[in-house]
Each structure stands twice: as C-alpha cells, then as structure tokens.
Amino acid sequence: MQKYDISDKTIIITGANSGIGKAASLQLAQAGATVVMACRSPERGAQAVEDVRKTANSSRVELMLVDMSSQASIRQFAEKFLAQYPRLDVLIHNAANFDHRQKKPALTPDGSETVFATNHLGPFLMTHLLLDRLKASAPSRVITVASKGLMTYPFLDIEFDNLDGKKKFSMQHAYYHSKQAQVMFTFDLARRLEGAGVTVNCVRVGNVAIPDERLDHLPKWMLKMYEAKRKFALTPEKMAETYTWLAADPSLETVTGGYWDAPDVAARANKNAGNRETQERLWEVSAGLTHIENHQGESNDHHSN
Numbered sequence: 201m202q203k204y205d206i207s208d209k210t211i212i213i214t215g216a217n218s219g220i221g222k223a224a225s226l227q228l229a230q231a232g233a234t235v236v237m238a239c240r241s242p243e244r245g246a247q248a249v250e251d252v253r254k255t256a257n258s259s260r261v262e263l264m265l266v267d268m269s270s271q272a273s274i275r276q277f278a279e280k281f282l283a284q285y286p287r288l289d290v291l292i293h294n295a296a297n298f299d300h301r302q303k304k305p306a307l308t309p310d311g312s313e314t315v316f317a318t319n320h321l322g323p324f325l326m327t328h329l330l331l332d333r334l335k336a337s338a339p340s341r342v343i344t345v346a347s348k349g350l351m352t353y354p355f356l357d358i359e360f361d362n363l364d365g366k367k368k369f370s371m372q373h374a375y376y377h378s379k380q381a382q383v384m385f386t387f388d389l390a391r392r393l394e395g396a397g398v399t400v401n402c403v404r405v406g407n408v409a410i411p412d413e414r415l416d417h418l419p420k421w422m423l424k425m426y427e428a429k430r431k432f433a434l435t436p437e438k439m440a441e442t443y444t445w446l447a448a449d450p451s452l453e454t455v456t457g458g459y460w461d462a463p464d465v466a467a468r469a470n471k472n473a474g475n476r477e478t479q480e481r482l483w484e485v486s487a488g489l490t491h492i493e494n495h496q497g498e499s500n501d502h503h504s505n
C-alpha cells in the first residue's frame with residue numbers, strides 16, 4: 201500500500217471497533233492522522249483503540265461513543281467532538297447494521313426503522329451536524345460506504361411508502377435499500393457541496409471476510425453461507441486500503457461524487473441512484489426525519505442545474 205503522511209489530519213470513522221473500520225483506523229493512524237474511533241460499545245471500542253494505538257505506535261487515537269441508530273446519541277457525539285477537536289478533515293461513515301437474525305422491522309426511539317436509521321439517517325444527521333467544521337477545515341472529505349451486493353438489485357429505488365418497513369420487510373432488502381440511499385446521498389451531497397472544498401465519495405465494498413467472533417451467534421446454515429463466501433473474500437485490511445486512499449491521497453483533493461471499488465477503480469451505480477428528483481426527495485424526507493432545519497450543504501443553485 202502507498203505510504204501517506206497525514207499527520208495534520210483529524211479523521212472520524214464510525215463502526216471502528218471491527219472489520220474494515222478497525223483496519224482502516226490502523227492504516228490512518230499509521231499514516232500519522234489523529235483518529236477518532238466512533239463506536240457504540242465502550243468495551244469493544246476501548247479494546248480496539250488499545251489495539252490500534254499499540255500496533256500503530258500512536259497516542260493520537262481516541263474512542264468516542266456513538267450509537268448510529270439514535271439521533272440523541274449522534275447529537276451528543278457531535279457536540280462533544282466539536283468542543284474537543286478544532287478541525288475535521290475526513291468523516292468516514294463505515295458503521296452499518298446487517299444483523300440477518302432480524303426477521304421483523306424494529307423501530308428506533310426516534311420512530312424510524314432501525315436499518316434505515318443506522319445506515320442512512322445516522323450518516324445524514326452526523327454529516328449535517330459536522331458540516332460547518334468540515335467546511336472550516338477545507339479541503340476536507342466525506343466518505344460513505346455502500347455494497348457490491350447492490351448489483352443484484354439493479355432496479356432498486358427508494359421506497360418512500362415503506363421507510364418504516366411495515367409494508368414488507370426482510371433484513372437483506374432493508375440493508376440494500378439503506379445502502380442505495382447512501383449512494384444517492386453521496387451523489388446529492390457532492391453536488392450540493394460543489395465549491396465548498398468538501399468532497400464526497402462512496403466506497404462500494406465487495407465480499408469482505410467478517411471476523412469469526414462476530415459470527416458466533418449465527419445459526420448453522422448462516423455460518424455455512426459465510427464460510428462459503430469467505431473462500432472468495434477480501435481481507436478487511438485489503439478493503440480498508442480504499443478507505444485510506446480516499447481519505448489520504450493528495451490527488452483526490454477535488455475529486456467528488458465518485459463511487460469506488462478500489463483505489464483508482466471506479467464503479468457504476470444502479471440506474472436509479474442518479475435520479476435527481478428521487479435524490480432531492482430523499483434529502484427532504486431525511487431532513488424531516490432527523491429534524492434538520494437549515495438544510496446545510498444546500499448549494500445556492502442546486503434547483504437550477
């Protein structure tokens with residue numbers, strides 16, 4: 201992997217205690233960045249921070265707690281971060297809910313379906329709360345995470361009449377729907393932030409090995425499926441290189457609105473992801489559900505182009 205020096209950068213990465221998020225935290229810390237590992241579990245988070253600090257030989261790795269399914273938690277996190285850190289150079293939305301044991305829709309305390317709340321509304325809200333700091337730190341970057349599995353849903357669109365999952369629900373569908381929303385959010389936000397010095401890019405994560413300890417609770421048939429998938433899987437470290445490239449490579453300072461499989465390898469999004477009308481409706485609905493009033497990030501001319 202290319203070596204970077206980003207010792208002047210402060211980076212937040214969510215879901216940083218496991219898998220790709222932890223591997224990326226390590227790579228970014230090794231490149232010298234101040235890394236805020238945003239995790240929901242104090243125990244798993246503290247252990248991961250200790251591991252990363254030790255392996256990277258860096259004291260500039262911190263734990264901050266956040267539950268991405270809870271708007272109150274995200275607001276608390278943002279408030280604390282803004283009070284503690286004068287700059288934010290890169291915000292990486294890596295955390296995601298894909299618990300295949302869940303058979304029925306569950307609502308968060310905010311009243312949103314949990315998968316959509318964690319994987320889309322959470323990143324939407326956190327980005328808005330931190331946007332002024334990102335702008336003040338420009339050139340800065342937002343990185344979102346989607347999934348290669350979206351290729352098996354070529355016609356997937358935002359289901360505005362089923363955001364709560366009450367009409368129909370399966371974890372797989374809810375997960376890919378939330379990832380499709382992240383792709384649309386990426387494209388829309390990139391356009392709205394043109395000229396603001398904040399880029400927005402999305403990683404299309406492929407088949408990446410999930411650590412054993414995270415699979416313990418799964419039924420046997422599901423373990424078998426994961427074992428079969430693992431034969432062809434990338435390591436979290438390999439996939440994290442794309443996060444690190446997007447976060448650190450100087451050549452990407454003005455590259456925005458991209459969708460990436462790997463460093464320098466662009467991916468093509470599903471057709472519906474480019475639909476401006478749906479993007480804008482998704483933005484409005486997400487702003488309503490997260491109680492964002494001033495619609496930060498909205499460019500002056502986004503209605504005219």
Ligand SMILES: NC(=O)c1ccc[n+]([C@@H]2O[C@H](COP(=O)([O-])OP(=O)(O)OC[C@H]3O[C@@H](n4cnc5c(N)ncnc54)[C@H](OP(=O)(O)O)[C@@H]3O)[C@@H](O)[C@H]2O)c1
Nearest residue numbers: 215217218219220240267268269294295296347405407408
């Ligand atoms: N692995 C793959 O094959 C694959 C394929 C396509 C896309 N992806 C995407 O890649 C990203 C990383 O996944 P991974 O493979 O590294 O999986 P992972 O090892 O299971 O990591 C997921 C992380 O998200 C965190 N998380 C889940 N819900 C959260 C919440 N409500 N608040 C805060 N953190 C939460 C988890 O924390 P806890 O420890 O607290 O659960 C964990 O740290 C995800 O966005 C995923 O959708 C992965």
